[in-house]
Amino acid sequence: MKKSDGKTRGMADKPFDDHRRAFMRTTALAAGLLSAGIAPFALAAKGGNSGNGGGGQTARNPLRIPPTIAPGGAALTAAPASVNLGGGKLSSVLAYNGFFPGPTFRANSGDAADIAFTNGLSAETTIHWHGMIVPPAADGHPMDAVMPGAGYAYRFPVAQRACLNWYHPHPHMKTGEQVALGLAGAFIVNDAEEAALNLPSGLYEVPLILRDADFDNSGNLSYTAKSSGFLGKTPLVNGTLSPKLQVDTAIYRFRVLNGANARVFRLALSNGAPLVVIGNDGGLLDTAPAPVAEIELSPGERLDILVDFRGLAVGDKLMLRCLSAGWDLLEFAVARAVTVAGEIPAGALSTITPLADPVLTREFSFDGMSRINGKVYDMHRIDFQVPLDQTERWRFKTGGNAPHPVHVHGASFQVVSRTGGRGRVLPWERGWKDTVLLLDGETVDVLIRFEAYRGLYVMHCHKLEHEDMGMMANFEVI
Ligand code: C2O
Ligand code: CU
Ligand code: CU
Numbered sequence: 001m002k003k004s005d006g007k008t009r010g011m012a013d014k015p016f017d018d019h020r021r022a023f024m025r026t027t028a029l030a031a032g033l034l035s036a037g038i039a040p041f042a043l044a045a046k047g048g049n050s051g052n053g054g055g056g057q058t059a060r061n062p063l064r065i066p067p068t069i070a071p072g073g074a075a076l077t078a079a080p081a082s083v084n085l086g087g088g089k090l091s092s093v094l095a096y097n098g099f100f101p102g103p104t105f106r107a108n109s110g111d112a113a114d115i116a117f118t119n120g121l122s123a124e125t126t127i128h129w130h131g132m133i134v135p136p137a138a139d140g141h142p143m144d145a146v147m148p149g150a151g152y153a154y155r156f157p158v159a160q161r162a163c164l165n166w167y168h169p170h171p172h173m174k175t176g177e178q179v180a181l182g183l184a185g186a187f188i189v190n191d192a193e194e195a196a197l198n199l200p201s202g203l204y205e206v207p208l209i210l211r212d213a214d215f216d217n218s219g220n221l222s223y224t225a226k227s228s229g230f231l232g233k234t235p236l237v238n239g240t241l242s243p244k245l246q247v248d249t250a251i252y253r254f255r256v257l258n259g260a261n262a263r264v265f266r267l268a269l270s271n272g273a274p275l276v277v278i279g280n281d282g283g284l285l286d287t288a289p290a291p292v293a294e295i296e297l298s299p300g301e302r303l304d305i306l307v308d309f310r311g312l313a314v315g316d317k318l319m320l321r322c323l324s325a326g327w328d329l330l331e332f333a334v335a336r337a338v339t340v341a342g343e344i345p346a347g348a349l350s351t352i353t354p355l356a357d358p359v360l361t362r363e364f365s366f367d368g369m370s371r372i373n374g375k376v377y378d379m380h381r382i383d384f385q386v387p388l389d390q391t392e393r394w395r396f397k398t399g400g401n402a403p404h405p406v407h408v409h410g411a412s413f414q415v416v417s418r419t420g421g422r423g424r425v426l427p428w429e430r431g432w433k434d435t436v437l438l439l440d441g442e443t444v445d446v447l448i449r450f451e452a453y454r455g456l457y458v459m460h461c462h463k464l465e466h467e468d469m470g471m472m473a474n475f476e477v478i
Helices: 015-035 175-180 464-469
Strands: 002-004 074-084 090-096 104-108 112-119 127-130 150-157 163-169 185-190 205-215 234-237 243-248 251-258 265-269 275-280 290-292 295-297 302-308 317-322 327-336 361-367 384-386 391-398 404-408 413-419 435-438 443-449 455-461 472-477
Touching (some): 112 127, 163 175, 265 275, 361 404, 391 404, 455 464
Parallel strands (some): 002 150, 104 185, 361 391
Antiparallel strands (some): 127 163, 163 185, 205 234, 265 295, 391 443, 413 443
16 A cells, blocks of 8 residues: 655533523424324433333434544554444445544544554545644645545644544545545544543543434435535434433533534433533633533534433433434433542633734635635635734624534634624633534624644535535635
C-alpha cells in the first residue's frame, strides 16, 4: 500500500417550565398514539414489561459500544464491511477498521495523533477530524483526496481542551454518501480540568452516535441523495437498530453526536426527566449544569449530558426519544441497584475566556441548497482570507431552505446572539461551538478567532447534501 505523507501547504432558560411544556406535549403525543391504537409504551417510566414487545415493537438489541483506540501510532482503514446491526442479520456498510461506527479515539490534551490511513474504498476519500484543531494538511480538505488503494498520514498535536469530536470523510461531492453508508467515529479528548470534576466514567460514560438510515431489500445501508437533505426512515444509535442499554441506579454521562446527514433530532426523555447539559462541541460549559426538557441537535453538533437514574427502581424503563420524528431512539432498562459516589456538579463546569471586540463583521448568507453568498463551492477558489489572531464577528443568515447547520473548520467559535426564529442562544450553545443550527428566519452571530494554524480551511452547511452540492466556502488563514 502506497502511503503519502501529509503535504505542507501553506439556566436562565426556565428549565422547569420547559420541562412541564415538554411533558404536556408528550402526553398529547400519547393521546395521539392511543387513538391510533398503539400502546404508548415509551411513556411508561414504571412498569416492567413495556419495553420488549410492547406496542408491537420488536425485541430491542444491546447498544453497541465501539472499541476505543489511542491516536498515537494508530492505523485506520476505510473499507466495505458486513456488520450485525442488532437483529442478527448482516448488513453491508462502509466501515473504519471493520467497525460501524468506527473505533472511538481517546486522547489526553497534549498527546500527538499519528494515524496511518488506508483507503480501501472504490472511491476517493479524506478524513476530517471534525472539531479537532489540526494543521490544514491533516484537516481532510477535499483537495487532499486519498485515492482508492492509497494512504495518507494524518499527523497533528491534540492541543485542545476536553471535548467530544468526531471523524468522517470529506471528499469532494461525496461526503453525504460515504457518511450515510457508515463512515464516522468519535474522537474524545480528556484533560485535567475535566478530570477534576470526577464526572461519571467507565461504564457510566457512554458515547451515543445518533443517525438515521435507509436500507435496501437485503438490509444493506442505502443512500439516495436528495437536495433537501437525506432523511432516513430508521434511527440507529451507535449503529444499533432498536437499541437498549441496561443501566444501574447511577448518574450517567452521555457523549452525544448527531451523525446524521440532515436530520435535526429533538431529544427528550420519555418520563419528562431533564437532560442535564454539561458540555457541547467544544467541551464543558462555563456555566453550572443546565437541566433542560428537550434539546434540538443538528448534524455535526455534540452534547455532553448527565442523566440521573438514581430515583428509579430495578425493572423501570424509559426512552430517549426524538420528539420531532416521534422515534424511540434508545431504551434505558434499570437492571441493577447500586450506590455510586458522585453528584451532579453544582458550580461552573469550566473556565472560558469570552471573545470580545471583533475588528470586523463578515456576513454569510446560506442561499438555496448549494450557495454561500450566492456562490457554489469551487475547490480552487479562495473565498476570503482571515488574519491569524484576529477576533471577528461572523454573521450567518439564511435565504431559505434551512435547517442549515453551519460548521467552520480550523477554530471553535462562541455564539453571541440569535435574532429571529428561536430568538436566543440556547443553553447547549454556550461556551465553544464549531457547528450551530440556523433555521429559516434566524440570524446567528458568532465570535471567532483563528489562533493555531495558517492555511486553507473550509466552512459549510453540515446538511451533507447541501455541502456536496456546493454550500461550502474555502478560506485561508493568513
Ligand atoms: Cu463534520 Cu467539514 O465537517
Ligand atoms: Cu469540521
Ligand atoms: Cu444547508
